[in-house]
Amino acid sequence: MTSLTRIVLDPHDTAVRADLADVDSLHKTLMRLTPDHTGPTPRAAAGLLFRTEPGPDPTLLVQTAHAPDLTALPTSYGTAQTLDLTPLLNSLAPGRTMRYRITAAPTIARSAGNPTRHPVTGKRRGKITHLTGDDALAWWQRRATAIGLEPFTISGLPRPFPRTRYARSAPYFTLTQFDGLARITDTGLLTHALTNGVGRAKSYGAGLLSLAPV
Known part of the structure; x- marks a missing residue:
């Protein structure tokens, strides 16, 4: 089940500030939402794609190949809501x-x-x-x-x-x-791009x- 999770971040949270200041830290935090993966490309195996959204509140969109484990997020990280993308696909x-x-x-x-x-x-x-x-x-x-x-x-x-x-x-x-x-x-072609991402810097x-x- 490909899932899309919208996380409205708490800008006062220590972990949020650390992740927004260091994208490598953010990537590690988001990988915790997925089942453990091994091999040379764990991000691709997890189907992890993400981006920051413009707006008054810091917001993340996070896509994963499976339903994310939101309990793995740091305490007080933000408010998260997950949507199953299967109907859209x-x-x-x-x-x-x-x-x-x-x-x-x-x-x-x-x-x-x-x-x-x-x-x-x-x-x-x-x-x-x-x-x-x-x-x-x-x-x-x-x-x-x-x-x-x-x-x-x-x-x-x-x-x-x-x-x-x-x-x-x-x-x-x-x-x-x-x-x-x-x-x-x-x-x-479009379904493949949606689930695997487009271009570099994923x-x-x-x-x-x-x-x-x-």
């Missing part, structure tokens, strides 16, 4: 218009000037370039089309990258929040795609 159909929102990390791999070759394929590894402005909008247009959506409208709002305690060594991404209306073109609050009927 089952309602997806080609031609249906949906409202969407996603905070993503638009990037492109450019090979020029990068001499490093992939150890298996032998191809040159592309240098990751972060996209903003019109380039970011064009990135989302391409990515949305590839995951089974045809955007009618797109608005892009730069979002601050979540802070990390060790900023010098932590990866950095340029995040953009995309909102708009889109028509569903492929339910299989451990840093990017990649969670949300849909709502118009």
Whole structure:
């Protein structure tokens, strides 16, 4: 059961302040909501995706592959409400218009000037370039089309990258929040994107795609 949990955070709580100041700490807190996972990609195995929501109160949206264990949250962390996404996933159909929102990390791999070759394929590894402005909008247009959506409208709002305690060594991404209306073109591709996330930086609050009927 894919679940979406909305957590209205208590900004006065010590654990909340620590998590909002350090996205690695936030990631560890949210992983406690899921069953224990082992292997090289525990976040992906748990189906964990999350993002911060704009508004007067600090709010988290957290998606997991199973119903979360909310008792694992620190005491006084906030008020949480969980929704089963199965009805939404089952309602997806080609031609249906949906409202969407996603905070993503638009990037492109450019090979020029990068001499490093992939150890298996032998191809040159592309240098990751972060996209903003019109380039970011064009990135989302391409990515949305590839995951089974045809955007009618797109608005892009730069979002601050979540802070990390060790900023010098932590990866950095340029995040953009995309909102708009889109028509569903492929339910299989779209369901995969909804449950697995879109783009990079999924451990840093990017990649969670949300849909709502118009």
